[in-house]
Amino acid sequence: MRVQGPLPDGSDPAQYELLLYRGEDRFGAMGLSGGSNRLAQENGKREWIDTIDMSHAVTLKHVLKFKKDLHSDEDDLSFLRRFSLAVLHTITEGSRRLDDMCVIIFTSQAALNEIGISPSDQALLPGGDTPILAELFIPGRPDGPRPDTAGR
Numbered sequence: 001m002r003v004q005g006p007l008p009d010g011s012d013p014a015q016y017e018l019l020l021y022r023g024e025d026r027f028g029a030m031g032l033s034g035g036s037n038r039l040a041q042e043n044g045k046r047e048w049i050d051t052i053d054m055s056h057a058v059t060l061k062h063v064l065k066f067k068k069d070l071h072s073d074e075d076d077l078s079f080l081r082r083f084s085l086a087v088l089h090t091i092t093e094g095s096r097r098l099d100d101m102c103v104i105i106f107t108s109q110a111a112l113n114e115i116g117i118s119p120s121d122q123a124l125l126p127g128g129d130t131p132i133l134a135e136l137f138i139p140g141r142p143d144g145p146r147p148d149t150a151g152r
Contacts, residue, residue, distance in 0.1 A: 016052070016091055020066060027069050030062055032087070035106065039099075046140075047100040052091075054084065054107045054133060057114035064115065077121050080107075084134035092138055101138045106130050 014034030020027055035051035054060060060080060067079045074082070084105040092103055109131060112122050125131040 014050070014052075016087075018087065018090070022070065028066050030059075032059070045100065046098075047102060048097070050101065050103045052087070052103070052105045054105055055111055055130075056108075057111040060107065060111050060115050076115065077112075077117050077124075081133050085136070088134050088136040092136060095138055096141055098142070099140045101140070103136050103138075104132055105134045106132050 014037070016032045016034070017029070018032065019029050033053050035053040037048060037050040040047045040049055054063075063080055063083050064076055066083065067074070067076070072079055088103050088105060092101070095101060106127060107130075109119075109122060109129065112131065113119075122131060125133070126135075
């Protein structure tokens with residue numbers, strides 16, 4: 001759930017609060033901060049690019065605590081990537097807009113190093129110096145509202 005709208009200065013750093021459930025039982029909660037969002041235009045096509053910042057080791061450690069709570073036997077990087085993709089699906093569920101949208105969760109090499117992800121494993125992630133944990137593209141819909149007129 002997005003809990004913050006644009007600030008008085010016009011910037012729009014989204015804040016998300018997530019409640020985590022396994023079946024009917026809530027087992028966790030966390031907040032995530034949005035990074036930049038921007039509008040890209042190419043060949044007359046508009047695409048909103050939104051980001052979510054998981055570039056701090058404390059955030060990644062918090063997510064990995066959920067891995068233990070769920071008794072997952074996945075390696076840490078796989079769990080982080082799967083969790084990140086689930087977050088993207090959750091926050092974009094029901095999105096309807098005229099323009100295409102791409103949402104990206106990024107992290108940092110320093111945060112991955114601090115939680116013990118090897119440089120060779122980090123090299124498998126797209127994004128280079130700003131590793132991408134998950135990316136989700138949602139095509140625009142002809143009947144969707146424009147974000148600048150109907151909210152995001």
